[in-house]
Amino acid sequence: MSMPSQQQRVIVVGGGLAGLAATIRICESGLPVDLFSLVPVKRSHSVCAQGGINACNEIARQQGYSEYEHFDETVYGGDFLQHQPPVYEMAHMAPRIIDLLDRMGVPFNRTAEGQRDLRLFGGSLYKRTHFAGATTGQQLIYALDEQVRRFESEERVTKWEFWEFLRPIIGDDGRCVGIVAQDMRTMQTRAFRADAVVMATGGCGIVFGKSTNSVMCNGAAASRCYQLGARYGNGEFIQVHPTAIPGADKLRLMSESARGEGGRVWVPGMRNEDGSWGPHPDSARDPRQVPDDERYYFLEEKYPAYGNIVPRDIATREIFQVCMDGLGVGGGNMVYLDLSFKDSEELERKLGGIMEIYRKFAGEDPCEVPMKIFPGVHYSMGGLWTQYQPKDDLRGMEPDSPINMMTNIPGLYAFGEVNYQFHGANRLGANALLSCIFDGLFSGVGVVNHVRNHSGQPASGMSQSVFDSAVKAEEDKIADLTNRSGGENPYVIAKELGEEMTAASTVVKSGPRLEQALGTLGELRDRFGRISLSDGAVWTNQNLSWTRAVGDMIALADVILRGGLERRESRGSHFRTDHPERNDADFLRTTVATYDSGSGQARIEYEPVEIGLVEPRARTYGRVESEESEEKQEQTV
Amino acid sequence: MTAQQQSNGTTATPAESAGTRTVRFRIKRQDGPGKPVRWETFNVPVQASSAGSGSANVISCLQWIAANPKTTEGKDSTPVVFDCGCLEEVCGACTMVINGKVRQACSCLMDDYAPNDGDEVMLEPMSKFPVVRDLFVDRRRLFDTLKRVKAWVPIDGTYDLGAGPNETPDDQQDRYRLSTCMSCGCCLEACPQYTLEDDEAKWATSFAGAAVISQVQYFNDHRTGATLKKKRLDEMSKPGGVSDCGNAQNCVQVCPKEIPLTESIGKVGRAVTFHNIRKFFSGS
Numbered sequence: 064m065s066m067p068s069q070q071q072r073v074i075v076v077g078g079g080l081a082g083l084a085a086t087i088r089i090c091e092s093g094l095p096v097d098l099f100s101l102v103p104v105k106r107s108h109s110v111c112a113q114g115g116i117n118a119c120n121e122i123a124r125q126q127g128y129s130e131y132e133h134f135d136e137t138v139y140g141g142d143f144l145q146h147q148p149p150v151y152e153m154a155h156m157a158p159r160i161i162d163l164l165d166r167m168g169v170p171f172n173r174t175a176e177g178q179r180d181l182r183l184f185g186g187s188l189y190k191r192t193h194f195a196g197a198t199t200g201q202q203l204i205y206a207l208d209e210q211v212r213r214f215e216s217e218e219r220v221t222k223w224e225f226w227e228f229l230r231p232i233i234g235d236d237g238r239c240v241g242i243v244a245q246d247m248r249t250m251q252t253r254a255f256r257a258d259a260v261v262m263a264t265g266g267c268g269i270v271f272g273k274s275t276n277s278v279m280c281n282g283a284a285a286s287r288c289y290q291l292g293a294r295y296g297n298g299e300f301i302q303v304h305p306t307a308i309p310g311a312d313k314l315r316l317m318s319e320s321a322r323g324e325g326g327r328v329w330v331p332g333m334r335n336e337d338g339s340w341g342p343h344p345d346s347a348r349d350p351r352q353v354p355d356d357e358r359y360y361f362l363e364e365k366y367p368a369y370g371n372i373v374p375r376d377i378a379t380r381e382i383f384q385v386c387m388d389g390l391g392v393g394g395g396n397m398v399y400l401d402l403s404f405k406d407s408e409e410l411e412r413k414l415g416g417i418m419e420i421y422r423k424f425a426g427e428d429p430c431e432v433p434m435k436i437f438p439g440v441h442y443s444m445g446g447l448w449t450q451y452q453p454k455d456d457l458r459g460m461e462p463d464s465p466i467n468m469m470t471n472i473p474g475l476y477a478f479g480e481v482n483y484q485f486h487g488a489n490r491l492g493a494n495a496l497l498s499c500i501f502d503g504l505f506s507g508v509g510v511v512n513h514v515r516n517h518s519g520q521p522a523s524g525m526s527q528s529v530f531d532s533a534v535k536a537e538e539d540k541i542a543d544l545t546n547r548s549g550g551e552n553p554y555v556i557a558k559e560l561g562e563e564m565t566a567a568s569t570v571v572k573s574g575p576r577l578e579q580a581l582g583t584l585g586e587l588r589d590r591f592g593r594i595s596l597s598d599g600a601v602w603t604n605q606n607l608s609w610t611r612a613v614g615d616m617i618a619l620a621d622v623i624l625r626g627g628l629e630r631r632e633s634r635g636s637h638f639r640t641d642h643p644e645r646n647d648a649d650f651l652r653t654t655v656a657t658y659d660s661g662s663g664q665a666r667i668e669y670e671p672v673e674i675g676l677v678e679p680r681a682r683t684y685g686r687v688e689s690e691e692s693e694e695k696q697e698q699t700v
Numbered sequence: 701m702t703a704q705q706q707s708n709g710t711t712a713t714p715a716e717s718a719g720t721r722t723v724r725f726r727i728k729r730q731d732g733p734g735k736p737v738r739w740e741t742f743n744v745p746v747q748a749s750s751a752g753s754g755s756a757n758v759i760s761c762l763q764w765i766a767a768n769p770k771t772t773e774g775k776d777s778t779p780v781v782f783d784c785g786c787l788e789e790v791c792g793a794c795t796m797v798i799n800g801k802v803r804q805a806c807s808c809l810m811d812d813y814a815p816n817d818g819d820e821v822m823l824e825p826m827s828k829f830p831v832v833r834d835l836f837v838d839r840r841r842l843f844d845t846l847k848r849v850k851a852w853v854p855i856d857g858t859y860d861l862g863a864g865p866n867e868t869p870d871d872q873q874d875r876y877r878l879s880t881c882m883s884c885g886c887c888l889e890a891c892p893q894y895t896l897e898d899d900e901a902k903w904a905t906s907f908a909g910a911a912v913i914s915q916v917q918y919f920n921d922h923r924t925g926a927t928l929k930k931k932r933l934d935e936m937s938k939p940g941g942v943s944d945c946g947n948a949q950n951c952v953q954v955c956p957k958e959i960p961l962t963e964s965i966g967k968v969g970r971a972v973t974f975h976n977i978r979k980f981f982s983g984s
């Protein structure tokens with residue numbers, strides 16, 4: 064046993080849903096928490112989530128749905144790449160998570176009788192998605208933020224907002240014993256001690272330049288852990304969301320809930336003699352003038368059962384293909400997402416938040432005209448590699464185990480989007496909010512147990528030198544960045560990185576193109592060695608912070624590209640034109656990347672996936688041409 | 701590869717195409733608290749918007765300046781410091797004063813604000829919060845005040861205790877409108893009663909402001925939240941409470957989320973009156 068508990072502290076890095084849920088759980092057990100965030104936690108990226116959060120409830124259950132069904136859908140949606148016990152646990156805890164959020168006061172939409180309403184979402188034939196208008200993430204994070212504010216007022220949480228995480232501190236025995244962080248106002252860099260550190264730093268969309276993510280989602284925090292020895296799992300699996308509106312600074316999401324509430328995807332077209340579709344000569348005309356028989360509802364035609372709510376990777380590839388075939392609106396990269404035929408009062412009540420975004424940023428009213436959309440980088444299934452302790456029968460995880468969601472560095476955990484678990488090769492809509500909160504609430508217990516029971520020396524009693532040398536390393540890095548003077552512009556490097564990553568490693572990939580991108584990445588890495596900062600201030604220097612992150616994004620881009628290159632198959636979001644089939648024999652494996660500090664490159668290895676509960680089957684979602692083969696496959700398993 | 705995979709980042713470059721216009725940004729700058737204020741202007745090339753790229757906005761222009769920090773006079777400058785997050789008007793980070801009016805920078809489109817070549821846009825930090833640097837201000841007072849009024853639902857813990865209270869769809873809609881407050885500060889910037897307060901020690905007795913008063917109403921309206929109603933109303937009866945509101949109604953006009961702030965203020969004001977009468981007669 065270790066020191067008295069007031070000496071023991073936990074650090075949580077990141078105050079999105081995952082970090083806040085973890086903070087609440089850990090505080091409740093009596094340990095004080097230091098909560099770090101680049102932005103006030105209430106402004107974390109989780110506010111962007113629109114559509115909803117999945118869980119079985121009584122109404123769904125009585126229509127034939129169940130927690131098991133939720134689990135099975137998630138695994139099928141993820142193309143069987145995820146470890147099944149954690150998914151099983153998450154699906155079964157989901158209804159209780161919704162109850163808890165409800166008790167915290169989240170204004171979930173209600174049925175006429177006052178029950179929590181449900182909507183349809185991608186990859187399911189059942190309504191099982193709970194929602195609060197079309198700002199579900201905002202409502203959920205506010206509820207958790209309020210609970211954390213309560214702990215803060217009782218001085219059980221200390222918030223360190225506008226502090227940037229720079230590195231985990233690893234003690235002599237290999238355990239994580241704290242972090243180095245920098246105050247982005249005063250620029251003070253210092254060490255913080257803790258007996259466990261939870262990374263809850265979200266995704267990495269900014270590596271691709273423009274995405275649906277917030278500006279903080281650059282993956283730098285995860286990359287810093289990776290560069291110090293944490294393994295990174297399934298990095299090549301990046302979700303490209305089918306429906307975003309392009310913008311000058313970001314791609315704004317039009318939530319899947321638009322389709323869940325009946326929205327239809329189409330392009331103007333002409334039906335050929337043989338029933339196939341060709342481009343319409345006047346496809347740029349006012350969509351309201353296009354007669355129904357000249358509207359090609361391609362998702363509904365190809366996937367009669369799921370229609371517009373096929374999973375994201377499939378919808379994205381279909382939209383991409385339609386545009387490549389010249390069928391896009393006006394011949395360009397654009398298709399219609401149509402809600403204009405729906406009752407506008409109902410749209411306002413259920414989708415008000417996203418209708419408003421479209422009106423504000425595209426200048427048109429989706430109640431009147433179909434929206435113009437195109438796929439955009441959205442979510443990272445991959446992330447820091449973590450472990451878990453399965454139950455003997457694999458049906459869930461051991462709730463008290465300190466191993467749950469711990470990285471390979473003892474005492475360093477990864478929760479939320481930065482954790483690679485749960486979503487495999489493709490995440491189902493409305494499962495991310497769930498996995499973030501689940502991580503915090505479920506695995507927060509393991510963090511507490513690690514702190515109370517680990518056999519090493521408590522962080523508070525360790526010699527100062529470990530902490531001093533970690534701070535020194537970061538100060539040296541800052542000095543090095545500040546002293547470079549080769550004239551390269553970090554903003555330009557980041558922009559080129561984003562363009563290359565988007566072109567080579569999103570909807571469709573190929574071996575040669577990925578090799579080429581790795582070549583480009585090498586050049587960018589060299590140029591990064593010759594950057595010059597444009598701001599030398601020692602007060603609130605965002606230029607320094609951004610530049611430092613660009614270096615970390617380059618390291619992470621290497622993981623994403625190399626993982627994609629080595630994975631010679633197609634699975635979920637990862638589609639290789641030169642290897643278009645799924646290959647379970649060789650690649651039903653987790654990709655594990657470790658950093659080679661000499662070359663700055665990733666070493667890729669593979670590890671088996673726990674598939675002991677649901678046997679992998681073909682994943683076709685009843686696509687018309689493939690239905691027969693799926694049935695056959697299903698009979699054989 | 702047959703085609704580019706996305707409508708790629710095209711705006712942050714000064715494209716020479718015919719569809720480009722120049723927007724002149726006049727920006728109020730300050731290197732830190734107590735440092736002198738100066739104005740700088742930057743010429744930013746802005747591409748004509750198309751369905752493929754959308755309109756430029758203040759953020760994309762500030763990003764361009766960060767990459768090309770040279771003033772119109774050709775002087776090397778530094779990237780302008782500003783706060784932003786979501787870029788879709790849900791996080792509240794990017795609030796600033798644009799052409800004299802407080803609003804979010806991310807939803808401020810150049811197509812509306814500077815449609816013609818040579819148009820000027822003026823950026824200033826909010827004046828009711830201490831400046832950290834340039835357009836970046838310190839809004840901790842707002843979050844601190846939320847603590848003071850106990851802006852949370854006091855649940856018994858994360859135990860498995862079943863669902864929360866049922867509510868009608870109409871009640872849900874009423875609560876939802878209040879719960880979309882993103883603590884952006886627009887209503888405080890516009891309010892004549894809310895003034896700059898550098899001294900943290902004075903925050904506890906300074907005007908709470910419309911956003912926080914509306915949160916008091918939000919939590920008092922929830923069945924479990926209401927168990928702290930008396931404590932919240934006590935807070936609202938003190939100096940800096942609801943009676944400091946002069947009913948100027950500026951707040952409701954600038955709230956980007958169209959929160960019915962004056963309605964909330966009215967309800968809390970009446971509740972405070974009843975609360976104090978009751979306290980008077982019960983002698984507590």
Ligand SMILES: Cc1cc2nc3c(=O)[nH]c(=O)nc-3n(C[C@H](O)[C@H](O)[C@H](O)COP(=O)(O)OP(=O)(O)OC[C@H]3O[C@@H](n4cnc5c(N)ncnc54)[C@H](O)[C@@H]3O)c2cc1C
Pocket residue numbers: 076077078079080081082099100101102104107108109110111112113114115116199200226227228229263264265266275276277279280283284316318441442478479480481492493494495496497499
């Ligand atoms: C537009 C959009 C809509 C979405 N809609 C849905 C939906 O409807 N349903 C669903 O299930 N999922 C949805 N998602 C996905 C979901 O929102 C995210 O996966 C989830 O919110 C991630 O939460 P998080 O807690 O892991 O991280 P985040 O909310 O991203 O929080 C990360 C935290 O880490 C901090 N941080 C990061 N780096 C550092 C650093 N270096 N130092 C200090 N702090 C740092 C940040 O400040 C922040 O507090 C959506 C995503 C997007 C982009």
Ligand code: SF4
Pocket residue numbers: 887890891892893894909910944945946947948949950951952962965
């Ligand atoms: S109504 Fe009250 S809170 Fe609103 S602007 Fe006027 S004085 Fe300020």
Ligand code: SF4
Pocket residue numbers: 880881882883884885886887888910911914954955956957958959961
């Ligand atoms: S009430 Fe409106 S203006 Fe005021 S902080 Fe909230 S969202 Fe902003």
Ligand code: FES
Pocket residue numbers: 783784785786787788789790791792793794795804805806807
């Ligand atoms: S950046 Fe979030 S509101 Fe503007």
